[in-house]
Amino acid sequence: MSDPGKSSIPFISLITLFPALLLGTIFGIPHLIGEGSAEDLITLSGIGVTVTVTDLLFVIGLLLSASIMAVVYYVLVSKYKVAVLADSKTEELLKSRDFFLRLFDDSPVPYLMVAKDGEIVLPNKASQRLFQMTAEELMQYKFHELHDDAYFAQSRTIYDKFVRGVASSDVEFEVVRKDGVRRWVRLSALPYRKQGGKGKGGTISLLDITEQKAIDKVKTEFVSLASHQLRTPLSAMKWYGEMVLQGKEPLSEKQRRYVQKIYKGNQRMIELVDLLLSASRLEMGSFHIEITSFDPILIVKDIFEEVTKSIKDKRLHIIENYEGDHTNFFSDKKLVHMILQNLITNAVKYTNDDGTVRVSLTFSPDDLHVEVEDNGLGIPPEQQDKIFSKMFRADNARLKVADGNGLGLYIIKEAVESLGGEVGFTSELNRGTIFTVTIPNATEGSGTKSN
Amino acid sequence: MVLQDTVLVIDDDNELRGVLQEALSDAGFEVLTAENGSVGLTVALESKPNLILLDLVMPVMDGWEFLERLHADAWGKGARVIILTNADDIDSLSRAIEGHGYEYLVKTDWKIDEVVDKIRGELGVQ
Structure with missing residues (x-):
């Protein structure tokens, strides 16, 4: 990076001579062509030297120029030093910016940098892969416009919060790829925020959880199926247990106690299966x-x-x-x-x-x-x-x-x-x-x- | 009871058919059993039981298809059916009771006495 301070030092130094030249010229010219009046003469009797007022002013001008030059030079040099220092700092900052940009771009997590109105300004590679779109294509959207229609309300809420500078984390919904394929994502929106002010852009991360969702679904269906299957033998045990306990066949006290324990254990199993069924049904949304x-x-x-x-x-x-x-x-x-x-x-x-x-x-x-x-x-x-x-x-x-x-x-x-x-x-x-x-x-x- | 009321139990689980048969016989009913909807339909149309206890999820012919076929029969249309099932999700049940108004009991929610009482009530016997 070029520094304006450095190259202008000789030029400014020359300019500082200007007062001396000006004073010399104004008063020196009449003196040189002999038009100076006698009153111009000052006799410094103490040292036996006679000078004209013009001469004196010329010397004063020179001294003034020198001091201005010194001051200007001092200021410029110290500024130059700062500039050199700043240069190396800038270089460091640039390096770390490049480093973080690469990190951002190469991250396996899809990230979108967005402006304060949600417009996508910098989508990383993973996000381009997620949506099967180029950076330019993605930059035509606002981040909340990439959802599947079924999740309109949800993404609208996230968006509204975002523009107010409020973060959302781990919201799960489906987005639509360019080729129409839907993917499950876990979205977090992190607006950068001025103190007490509104958001001014931010980062959106979209973790692709499609595989995880598929596994979850299989697991949930398995639990539901297994629970249904479990209920059949459990109800047979329950009813036989009741028939033993309430039946006409006499039981010894011990036998009765044991059967009661079996029955109670069975009841607990039934409750557990009921809970598992409820949980999996709530999860499946069925x-x-x-x-x-x-x-x-x-x-x-x-x-x-x-x-x-x-x-x-x-x-x-x-x-x-x-x-x-x-x-x-x-x-x-x-x-x-x-x-x-x-x-x-x-x-x-x-x-x-x-x-x-x-x-x-x-x-x-x-x-x-x-x-x-x-x-x-x-x-x-x-x-x-x-x-x-x-x-x-x-x-x-x-x-x-x-x-x-x-x-x-x-x-x-x-x-x-x-x-x-x-x-x-x-x-x-x-x-x-x-x-x-x-x-x-x-x-x-x-x-x-x-x- | 001079003439016993007949109950047909259609369930693919041996143990469940067994326990229902025992309990209902003890309660004085004549009990017929079938291990799936297909066998159940044959038995039902042949012996015209007073009440059918029907499971839903079964191999060969499930409870939903059984009900559909039963309804196609002149006698079957008016037959008394109680659905005795493990499925308690309304969606699958509503398929079964849609328009027919069949009652359903979730097996694990009911005591055997309560099931027997329910059948007695349905048939109007003491």
């Missing part, structure tokens, strides 16, 4: 959502009825709290039952003996707000972000309660989300947990749909 009017309070009562024995055995104190109009609630009864059942049985399961379980339902015209509080183990803070993952069980729960399966909370989350609601919790270790669920009241647009 749950048929049917909006009807029903009273969730009756569901809560039924569930408490089912767990009466555990409540008695553990001497639990139950607090029920109902507020608002419960006669005008519309949602999918099966899913709401599933949500409440998992919340309440979890609370009963994890609360210590003599503890308290509080269930509160608050109805408003827009939604149903559910709170289920237990006096249980609490969730360790470092594991709180994982508790809604499938098959995850917190370490303390795993140690203390053996018969959990890590499906309950996962099912709650999936079910709540397929009803368009939200689930959250607050938890304190060894004090307990409060789960909160909000389910929209689907009064408007009642009908049926598949999620």
Whole structure:
């Protein structure tokens, strides 16, 4: 890179001579042609030298020029030094920019650099492969225009957030390649953001998860199929067990106890299979959502009825709290039952003996707000972000309660989300947990749909 | 009961057919069994049972096809059918009960006594 400071040093130095020349010329010329007046003469009697005023001014001009030259030279040289230094810095920066650009371009993860309106300005090679488009073709789009039509609302939300400078992470949906083939991606949008201001462009990463989705689907279908197959022998065992226990053939006390244990074990298997089926069905999106009017309070009562024995055995104190109009609630009864059942049985399961379980339902015209509080183990803070993952069980729960399966909370989350609601919790270790669920009241647009 | 009510159990699982046969015989019904829809259809049309307990997922001929064929028959159209199944996803069930209004029980949700009581209620016997 050329530096303007360097080449102009001799030129500027010359210019600084200008004041001396100017003064000399103005006053020297009349003196030289002999037109100077006698008053121009100054006698420095002390040293016996006689000079004209012009001579004096010429000398002053020279001194002035020299000092200006010195100052200018000093300034220029120090500036030049800075420029040389800056040059090497720039070179370093350029090198690292090239390095990161190569890294960006060669990354196996598809990345799009986008402008603040979402327009694609720099797609890396992986993204060109993902969409089977050239960089130029991709640069004709905004990043949210590459989705499959079915995901319009989702990508619109991501886009709206992006232009407001809000990040989205790990949103899964399908995009369409140039040849029409659809691919599953996991998208994260990271807008660069000025302090307190709006977004000013950013990076979009689109992880291709098509293969993973296919494996997930096969796995889910397998679980569903296996569960259906399991139910047949389980129901035969259940019914034979009942016939033995209630039959006319006499049993010894021991025999009865053993058969009861077999029966109980079988019941647990049935429950587990039911949960696996529900989970896989929610995952496959094959749950048929049917909006009807029903009273969730009756569901809560039924569930408490089912767990009466555990409540008695553990001497639990139950607090029920109902507020608002419960006669005008519309949602999918099966899913709401599933949500409440998992919340309440979890609370009963994890609360210590003599503890308290509080269930509160608050109805408003827009939604149903559910709170289920237990006096249980609490969730360790470092594991709180994982508790809604499938098959995850917190370490303390795993140690203390053996018969959990890590499906309950996962099912709650999936079910709540397929009803368009939200689930959250607050938890304190060894004090307990409060789960909160909000389910929209689907009064408007009642009908049926598949999620 | 002078004349026993006849129940036809159509299920591909030996154990399940067995347990239903035992329980229903104990309850005083005459029980016929069939291991798939095809055999079930022959037996049903021949012996015209008072009630048919029908599984859905079966080899050779499944429950859906059985219902379709049963409906093509003059007697079969009015036959009493309870679907006893392991499938509890509404979509596959609705295919079975579409328009016919058949009742369905999910096997693992029901106790054997409850199944027997349900059949008694359906047939109007004590």
